[in-house]
Amino acid sequence: MHDNAITTATFRISPASYAAIIMRRWLAIWWWAVAALPLCSIAAAILMTDIRYLMLALVLVCLVIPPALLIVYYYYALDPKARVNIPPHSVGCDGHTLTISEYAAPQPDSNEENDNVDTTPQREFTSPDDAPVAVSKIPLSSLYGIRHSRGNICINLDNRTIPPMLIIPYSAFPSSASLREFLAMIKN
Incomplete structure (x- = not known):
């Protein structure tokens, strides 16, 4: 041919780039599942005029959803077929x-003077x-x-x-x- x-x-591919690609694809499909609980909490705050539900929405957005998305990343990134990217x-x-x-x-040098240098490999x-x-x-x-x-x-x-x-x-x-x-x- x-x-x-x-x-x-x-x-x-850096792990951060790979995570961004996975998150974009996952959130394109499941965005509604991520947004449902905070939106319900905001709706409850408006209907009941109670600020505690706004605080709950803030806790969900800042403390609950990011670790949940981290689990999604590890689920897809640790697939044996995907390991070749790193x-x-x-x-x-x-x-x-x-x-x-x-x-x-490549392994970084182990000299003491290089301990404070950023040894992150290039892309x-x-x-x-x-x-x-x-x-x-x-x-x-x-x-x-x-x-x-x-x-x-x-x-x-x-x-x-x-x-x-x-x-x-x-x-x-x-x-x-x-x-x-x-x-x-x-x-x-």
Whole structure:
């Protein structure tokens, strides 16, 4: 079908970016469930003219809903198919198979002078010289859909309502032409 294989640069998705993508998809479906209790509490405050129900709505919005959403994140982020997004990896496609090569994350120096320095890895890495730690091959026929989310390609790896996703930033591709060719390969 396609003669050229396309491979991205080595990159990783930060947990915060992955959480934002999961939350946007989850809240697009279940927004009404999150809003129901605070809205009912506000309605009760208006009907009964009691400020305690407004305080209850505030407690729900500030103290109850954020930890509940954290549980949602862990439910989707800890899926075994989704684990590939966090360590450094590269994604390649030859027209028939999606190849995910995982690399070992660089370890920070343990010098005392570096203890106060922010050692958070960057979003994108240059390709490591080491061989990949793990290589996964996924036939393109087993992909369940492709979505775009704020500069990322989200490839559904399952057929659930909110499936585990492989997320590839547009910036991981060497050029916009290779991005378009990659999209053409995986959509066919």
